[in-house]
Amino acid sequence: MHLKEIICFIVFCLFCSAGICQDQKKADSLKNEYNSGNAQSDDLKLLRDIAKNETKPDSSLKYSEILITHALADSNNIMIYDGFMQKGAALNMKGDYDRALEAFFRAMDYAKKSENKNNEASCYIAIGNVYSLNENASNAGYYYKKGLEIFRKGKDSLLLGKALYNAGDEFLRINELETAREYTREAAAIFENKQFFMGRAYCLGNLGRIFAKSGNDVEAEKYLNSAINLLEDFGDYNAISEFLTYMADIYLEKGNKERALEYAARSLDLAKRYGLKDQISESNLKLSQLYEATGDSAKSYKYFKNYVTFRDSVTNLESVRKMADLRTNFEVSQKQAEVDLLHQQRRYQKNIVIAACIALILFMLLAVGLYRRNIFIRRTNLIIEREKNRSDHLLLNILPEETAAELKNSGKVKAKKFEKVSVLFTDFKGFTNYAEHLSPEELVESVDFYFSHFDKIIEKHGLEKIKTLGDSYMCAAGVPFPVEDHAEKLIAAGLEMLDFVSKVKQENPKGGTWFEMRVGINSGPVIAGVVGRKKFAYDIWGDTVNIASRMEACSEAGKLNISENTYNLIKDRYNCEYRGEIEVKNKGRMKMYFVKKG
Helix, strand or coil, X not given: CCHHHHHHHHHHHHXXXXXCCCCHHHHHHHHHHHHHCCCCCCCHHHHHHHHHHCCCHHHHHXXXXXXXXXXXXXXXXXXXXXXXHXXXXXXXXXXXXXHHHHHHHHHHHHHHHCCCHHHHHHHHHHHHHHHHHCCCHHHHHHHHHHHHHHHHHCCCHHHHHHHHHHHHHHHHHCCCHXXXXXXXXXXXXXXXXXXXXXXXXHHHHHHHHHHHHHCCHHHHHHHHHHHHHHHHHHCCHHHHHHHHHHHHHHHHHHCCHHHHHHHHHHHHHHHHHCCCHHHHHHHHXXXXXXXXXXXXXXXXXXXXXXXXXXXXXXXXXXXXXXXHHHHHHHHHHHHHHHHHHHHHHHHHHHHCCCCHHHHHHHHHXXXXXXXXXXXXXXXXXXXXXXXXXXXXXXXXHHCCHHHHHHHHHHCCCCCEEEEEEEEEEEEEECHHHHHHCCCHHHHHHHHHHHHHHHHHHHHHCCCEEEEEECXXXXXXXXXXXXXXXXXXXXXXXXXXXXXXXXXXXXXXCCCCCCCEEEEEEEEEEEEEEEECCCCCEEEEECHHHHHHHHHHHCCCCCCEEEEHHHHHHHCCCCCEEEEEEXXXXXXXXXXXXXXXXX
16 A cells, blocks of 8 residues: 555554544544633643544644643653654654654553553554555564554454554565465454444455455456445545556556556546545556557656656755755845945045045055955855855755756756666665664665765766665666667676675675675666655656566576666677576566676
């Protein structure tokens, strides 16, 4: 389930001990009572119910902090626990994950002080949810397991069901499909027995996604349709719109592109009708991908532009530039004020000159004043130039030079399609196992050691770094400037990365931390542009990127695996070993080749 969908369901998973969901009307009524003066200013139960029912994260955060303050004054551990849980949930919905984790761990302390096992387990599940949202499967699984162990020993099966659902969703995300199916079915059975039909609807939707990933489209369609029908009764249109895009994927896999387009269009219509901005963006992207699959480039481009419109972070870039300009303007105004003060002093001195000797003194003062004024002007110009360079340097650190120039000249960045691009992915073998035995400082230092050297390699070969995600490194050749030898450049860089990793292993087999690495490359067309809401980034999309990721996943430690597309571009330059046709997730069987070194 995607981020927004998980957050919606977390609402009732975090506070399952109370057995209620958010209700804005109820929250407004309770706030009127609290602010009317009829209630006691420290009415802890009233504050808790306001924070729990409030659907606006900022408002929920406000009342949860008031609750914590009063509960601490009363030494009421249960209410302190409730306050920190509500605070964590509000921060979670705002995307402030570090502070959300801090709040949930504080809630854990007070759950243990009050010796309430259900509350303690709820904290474990809430912490697991945050790690799941951040795609930290190892930590998420650990905390889900601890929460489930407590719930299984308890008597409240509904609490267990909600915890099972979250754990199943995390295992689905990391493609542990059998475990995900087991947890989700157990949760669905509990929800049905307890007549908690919204929870059952989400379970059915996830089971549909599990069957879709398993290749069982018939069962996937049946479960997704059941989930959609149930969610219509609850008016949960965000989840319905999301599930409709999964239906589109199923029919695309069947080869029925018309039905796939119908489901994607239905998802977009629903998202527009109810103002679901995130889902409007996702549905536009799905339609763009479907029309690209049908060969209708014009419509594909149209919907992709709509997608970028909702996801574009140009306003964020403009804000960064304006912040730099504001600072420059402030310092310039300070210097100008000093210059103006000097002018006033000179005018005053001129008016009192009545003699030749005073005229001489005035002349000397004017000379000094002009010299100081010149110093002020030079300093001001230096400040302006320095801040302008800082602003330009900031943009160039985040975006390619061509993209940054387009942003400064026109105030926006247009998405572009590049026909001839090669994309490279790397991944460290057994990274998760290493991560479990290293401190955070050692882990970050080890990854930075490798990635810093990779940065030097791609700079040497004139490539574009796209991003890193955990232990995965992604770069490309042919963007933002087209080149004819993009495949050759990327393979040369990939082989150099493998040589570096191998050298580290040989020179330091026992001393420090070393890894083995897989590399995968694919070539073809991509779409490139700037995306993001809070932290903008230059990124690329398209089937070419997805296949490059699959090439890495199908590679072996110490080897560079390439697709047939890339092989046809470099076969006359590099010696390659044909691996045969290998099954690729969601793509069927594809021809692959290992590039031999030397």
